[in-house]
Amino acid sequence: MFLFSALYSFFSRLFFSKTAEITIVGLQASGKTSFVNVIGSGQWSEDVVPTVAFNLRRVRQGNVTLKVWDVAGQPKFRNMWDRYCRGVDAIVFVVDSHDKDTLPIAKFELHSLLDCAPLNGVPLLVLGNKNDLPGHASIGELIHALDLDKIHNRPVSCYSCSMKSQHNLDIVMKWLSSRAS
Numbered sequence: 001m002f003l004f005s006a007l008y009s010f011f012s013r014l015f016f017s018k019t020a021e022i023t024i025v026g027l028q029a030s031g032k033t034s035f036v037n038v039i040g041s042g043q044w045s046e047d048v049v050p051t052v053a054f055n056l057r058r059v060r061q062g063n064v065t066l067k068v069w070d071v072a073g074q075p076k077f078r079n080m081w082d083r084y085c086r087g088v089d090a091i092v093f094v095v096d097s098h099d100k101d102t103l104p105i106a107k108f109e110l111h112s113l114l115d116c117a118p119l120n121g122v123p124l125l126v127l128g129n130k131n132d133l134p135g136h137a138s139i140g141e142l143i144h145a146l147d148l149d150k151i152h153n154r155p156v157s158c159y160s161c162s163m164k165s166q167h168n169l170d171i172v173m174k175w176l177s178s179r180a181s
């Protein structure tokens with residue numbers, strides 16, 4: 001019986017596994033690396049080293065493997081974002097919904113990225129992170145502040161979440177897994 005179930009799981013992984021390639025961008029300290037740490041190993045930390053250039057991680061979720069590009073958000077790295085977004089199954093744009101002063105810069109950087117013609121049609125998921133902190137922007141405020149209703153050349157979704165409390169990460173993972181083929 002054990003042998004049968006081991007063989008079954010081996011072959012189902014071999015024949016029914018799906019993959020999705022995802023790129024995560026957003027301003028520095030919005031929580032991109034925290035996101036990858038939490039979905040990759042369940043590890044939350046207050047002390048995360050700012051990313052230099054990018055990290056590549058593979059995350060397994062059921063029969064789906066996500067190949068995740070975690071790209072640095074400091075200004076000097078932002079001109080690399082479009083290169084990492086080409087040909088992927090989804091772009092995840094993370095914002096710090098608690099730091100409302102940064103939303104205008106986030107809007108500018110998001111729209112500059114999406115204006116890049118080769119990225120037309122690539123689905124976009126916007127995460128309003130840090131919703132564990134009081135006074136964070138709601139979904140409605142994020143849609144307005146980031147002009148998400150003016151994006152017409154791709155499917156767009158927006159969730160409010162927290163890497164710290166893991167609020168809504170289940171629906172985020174469902175969304176990402178549904179991009180796999």
Ligand SMILES: Nc1nc2c(ncn2[C@@H]2O[C@H](COP(=O)(O)OP(=O)(O)OP(=O)(O)O)[C@@H](O)[C@H]2O)c(=O)[nH]1
Pocket residue numbers: 026027028029030031032033034035045046047048049050051052071072073074129130131132133161162163164165
């Ligand atoms: N309260 C709270 N803090 C968070 C949350 N997510 C991330 N942080 C904190 O925000 C800080 C920055 O997180 P990072 O994951 O390094 O941010 P990043 O977007 O990868 O930053 P760069 O690599 O510089 O682009 C860290 O101190 C995290 O602990 C969250 O959901 N809630």
Ligand SMILES: [Mg+2]
Pocket residue numbers: 032033034049050051070071072073
């Ligand atoms: Mg990082």
